[in-house]
Amino acid sequence: MFDWFRKMDGTERRTLYACFGGWAVDALDTQIYSFLIPTLIAAWQMTKAEAGFLGTSALISSALGGWIAGMLCDRIGRVTVMKLATAWFLVFTILCGFANSYEHLLFARVMSGIGFGGEWAAGSVLMGEMIRPAYRGKAVGTVQSAYAIGYAAAAIMSSVLFAMLPETSAWRWMFWVGVLPAVFVFVALRKVPEPKVFLDARKARAAKGAEHVNPLRIFHPDMLRITLLTSVLALGVQAGGFSITLWLPTFLKTIHHLTTVEVGYHMLVLTFGSFVGYIIAAYLCDAIGRRRNFLLFTVLNWLAIPAFLYLPGSALSLFPFDFVLGFATLGIYSALGPYFTELFPSAVRATGQGFAYNFGRGVGAFFPTLIGLLSAQGSTLSLRETMTIVACATYFFVLIAIALLPETRGRNLAEAPDLLPKADDGEADTALGLGHT
Numbered sequence: 001m002f003d004w005f006r007k008m009d010g011t012e013r014r015t016l017y018a019c020f021g022g023w024a025v026d027a028l029d030t031q032i033y034s035f036l037i038p039t040l041i042a043a044w045q046m047t048k049a050e051a052g053f054l055g056t057s058a059l060i061s062s063a064l065g066g067w068i069a070g071m072l073c074d075r076i077g078r079v080t081v082m083k084l085a086t087a088w089f090l091v092f093t094i095l096c097g098f099a100n101s102y103e104h105l106l107f108a109r110v111m112s113g114i115g116f117g118g119e120w121a122a123g124s125v126l127m128g129e130m131i132r133p134a135y136r137g138k139a140v141g142t143v144q145s146a147y148a149i150g151y152a153a154a155a156i157m158s159s160v161l162f163a164m165l166p167e168t169s170a171w172r173w174m175f176w177v178g179v180l181p182a183v184f185v186f187v188a189l190r191k192v193p194e195p196k197v198f199l200d201a202r203k204a205r206a207a208k209g210a211e212h213v214n215p216l217r218i219f220h221p222d223m224l225r226i227t228l229l230t231s232v233l234a235l236g237v238q239a240g241g242f243s244i245t246l247w248l249p250t251f252l253k254t255i256h257h258l259t260t261v262e263v264g265y266h267m268l269v270l271t272f273g274s275f276v277g278y279i280i281a282a283y284l285c286d287a288i289g290r291r292r293n294f295l296l297f298t299v300l301n302w303l304a305i306p307a308f309l310y311l312p313g314s315a316l317s318l319f320p321f322d323f324v325l326g327f328a329t330l331g332i333y334s335a336l337g338p339y340f341t342e343l344f345p346s347a348v349r350a351t352g353q354g355f356a357y358n359f360g361r362g363v364g365a366f367f368p369t370l371i372g373l374l375s376a377q378g379s380t381l382s383l384r385e386t387m388t389i390v391a392c393a394t395y396f397f398v399l400i401a402i403a404l405l406p407e408t409r410g411r412n413l414a415e416a417p418d419l420l421p422k423a424d425d426g427e428a429d430t431a432l433g434l435g436h437t
Contacts, residue, residue: 141282
């Protein structure tokens with residue numbers, strides 16, 4: 001089953017380790033906040049809408065960070081940008097733990113989001129270009145499973161720190177301890193070079209007088225369709241995931257009356273399910289193709305989400321459904337990285353991938369706020385009803401996108417066409433402000 005891993009060379013493995021660590025830290029930081037919502041609501045008398053916006057704000061800024069990082073990746077390199085994004089994230093996540101008000105935490109979360117948005121953009125294109133085509137789906141999907149490790153670490157940290165410390169200080173230590181794995185990322189990246197396919201493509205463009213391409217080229221008519229559809233696909237996948245994971249601890253506390261420690265146990269099972277989902281989806285997207293993989297997980301989410309939210313009985317009976325919910329809502333992410341890498345040409349690969357993924361992340365980040373608003377006190381909809389409606393509706397975006405996008409399984413990036421200047425396209429590009437630089 002893991003023969004592909006044994007056959008990878010040293011550079012491929014080091015890349016996998018570095019990106020695995022980076023995405024685990026990203027997931028850890030994202031999930032930490034979901035465990036802190038009830039504590040911060042009590043401590044600072046926040047409304048549900050304010051609590052939802054704190055989660056949304058970091059995801060919105062991560063969209064901006066991801067797009068900026070993507071543009072920088074295409075100009076100064078994938079590895080360099082991943083290092084910069086990791087350092088940025090580390091500094092501002094530490095500052096989150098020192099916040100003394102809603103406004104202070106909001107600022108620190110916004111700035112931290114820029115960093116972890118950049119991490120995904122740089123790491124995803126680095127993995128996609130460094131790993132050979134036959135292993136790309138499995139490798140990138142396996143790295144995506146690092147999110148499960150990050151989620152599990154957040155659940156364990158929540159259970160341990162809130163059991164050992166008073167709530168007034170436990171939430172601060174959640175942020176401080178959460179940045180420690182970022183050190184591993186810097187160590188792992190030391191001997192990772194820039195991808196050969198990236199360097200070769202840039203050299204070929206330079207020989208024709210166009211080493212760099214304007215990042216706005218992703219909105220040019222010849223690329224706009226891919227940019228829009230990948231953005232819609234990322235929106236559907238991430239809005240569904242955010243709608244469930246950010247509100248799930250609150251749902252378990254308010255509907256099933258669980259303690260913070262008990263919630264941690266359920267989130268741990270959900271996280272294990274997501275880990276299995278990431279791995280299975282990684283293999284499936286190489287075995288059956290990217291589009292069929294997305295379709296399969298969309299149908300599974302439509303079954304798993306309402307089943308979990310409306311399941312009667314004790315909290316103990318939830319554990320099997322925790323696993324299935326995590327498998328479906330998070331496993332679907334695995335195919336995004338390889339699919340986006342294969343859809344965009346080298347000149348704007350990181351820019352397009354960073355924009356599409358983080359557009360989905362930024363717009364999708366409003367969905368937890370929407371759930372908070374629709375289920376606020378005085379609303380005719382309960383938290384359970386709102387989570388079901390909003391989360392299930394998001395997967396229609398996935399269906400629309402995969403119906404209109406091509407299949408790319410096994411595409412060789414070294415042979416994929418790049419954006420090279422043509423003798424007759426200079427005037428059109430210049431008129432649109434999209435010329436080569």
